[in-house]
Amino acid sequence: xxxxxxxxxxxxxxxxxxxxxxxxxxxxxxxxxxxxxxxxxxxxxxxxxxxxxxxxxxxxxxxxxxxxxxxxxxxxxxxxxxxxxxxxxxxxxxxxxxxxxxxxxxxxxxxxxxxxxxxxxxxxxxxxxxxxxxxxxxxxxxxxxxxxxxxxxxxxxxxxxxxxxxxxxxxxxxxxxxxxxxxxxxxxxxxxxxxxxxxxx
Amino acid sequence: xxxxxxxxxxxxxxxxxxxxxxxxxxxxxxxxxxxxxxxxxxxxxxxxxxxxxxxxxxxxxxxxxxxxxxxxxxxxxxxxxxxxxxxxxxxxxxxxxxxxxxxxxxxxxxxxxxxxxxxxxxxxxxxxxxxxxxxxxxxxxxxxxxxxxxxxxx
Numbered sequence: 001x002x003x004x005x006x007x008x009x010x011x012x013x014x015x016x017x018x019x020x021x022x023x024x025x026x027x028x029x030x031x032x033x034x035x036x037x038x039x040x041x042x043x044x045x046x047x048x049x050x051x052x053x054x055x056x057x058x059x060x061x062x063x064x065x066x067x068x069x070x071x072x073x074x075x076x077x078x079x080x081x082x083x084x085x086x087x088x089x090x091x092x093x094x095x096x097x098x099x100x101x102x103x104x105x106x107x108x109x110x111x112x113x114x115x116x117x118x119x120x121x122x123x124x125x126x127x128x129x130x131x132x133x134x135x136x137x138x139x140x141x142x143x144x145x146x147x148x149x150x151x152x153x154x155x156x157x158x159x160x161x162x163x164x165x166x167x168x169x170x171x172x173x174x175x176x177x178x179x180x181x182x183x184x185x186x187x188x189x190x191x192x193x194x195x196x197x198x199x200x201x
Numbered sequence: 202x203x204x205x206x207x208x209x210x211x212x213x214x215x216x217x218x219x220x221x222x223x224x225x226x227x228x229x230x231x232x233x234x235x236x237x238x239x240x241x242x243x244x245x246x247x248x249x250x251x252x253x254x255x256x257x258x259x260x261x262x263x264x265x266x267x268x269x270x271x272x273x274x275x276x277x278x279x280x281x282x283x284x285x286x287x288x289x290x291x292x293x294x295x296x297x298x299x300x301x302x303x304x305x306x307x308x309x310x311x312x313x314x315x316x317x318x319x320x321x322x323x324x325x326x327x328x329x330x331x332x333x334x335x336x337x338x339x340x341x342x343x344x345x346x347x348x349x350x351x352x353x354x355x
Contacts, residue, residue: 126306127337150307157334158353160297161313172306193313 097146104147104169111176113139113151113168116184121153122174123166132174135164138182140189142168154192161193234299236265237272237315244316246296247328250283251276251319254293266295268302268310269338271324272317284327285319293317294324294344296335296351310336310355318347326350 085091104110113119120136137155140163149168154161166173237243241256254274259266266272272293279287296318301311312334319327326346335351348354 125304125337127304127340148307157355158332160333162334162355163301163311163313164355165301165309167307170307172308 100147101169110168111178113142113176115139115142115187115189116182117178118180119153119176120179121176124172124174140192236262236267236300237295237298238265241315244314245319246316246332247318248330249285249319249328251279251285253278254291254317267300268295268298268336269342270295291319292322293319294347296347297333302338
């Protein structure tokens, strides 16, 4: 558990440290302490925390502390419970997504399509031999996922209902024009599949 | 046909005092649409004479047919004077499927119903007209006659 790790760290990495050091460690609550740059001054905990959190980062004062506390014989990498936020893959993916979205947004303006918008768009499908087709329908769902944000368009084509999912930032979509915005109290309007006259008012 | 049903539903709702929230029946009525397999009822959207066909074999795919595939079906309901009669075993091409089909540009398309067009075993149309929209996927499957006769290509 979380309590076990710091004890093991103290045992193997710093055998020279007195036993009294370990007692207050056990008593202090471990869970809310997340190692960060501006770590709070929980006096006796900070040294152990610093060695645990920043061992892979080559900052000057931290490595010196690491040398001091770890014994020469046993070289264990301190267990990192929480990585620093900008080292997690999730953070890097967020940055990449944002960059890609910004790049597309500077090239062409994409309006804010929300569920309930009646939208007319010009698409260029590669299957149709590069001819542009106009689609008009109502947005019934929108899924936010960075560059892969998609929205679901429902339209009536020749008497049959057709639902299509389009990536919002797709280069095939040449233009999106919002014709009308209906007031809806839901994020996903799947109830429209059964009743097409619900939004006519 | 569907719109008349919806109008009636809306009329009945407005006369009632309580408003039924549609979210209750969503778990039951919203199905995950899957393949077209044995015993699937399909609508026939050409003028070959049949009205409903039950799939008895999907000619492509282990789990079932998707948009643009061929199936073998048995005619369950037919118009009185047509090229096919009730009980005939016919081949068909799926032109509308309720299961979504992904396209190469990342978009997906799905229709509200399952529909086929009756062909012979070589792939040539039996009827002379096709009703309703058809998807682009037929072009890749080389069913160009169906695309040429269609009202609207999605």
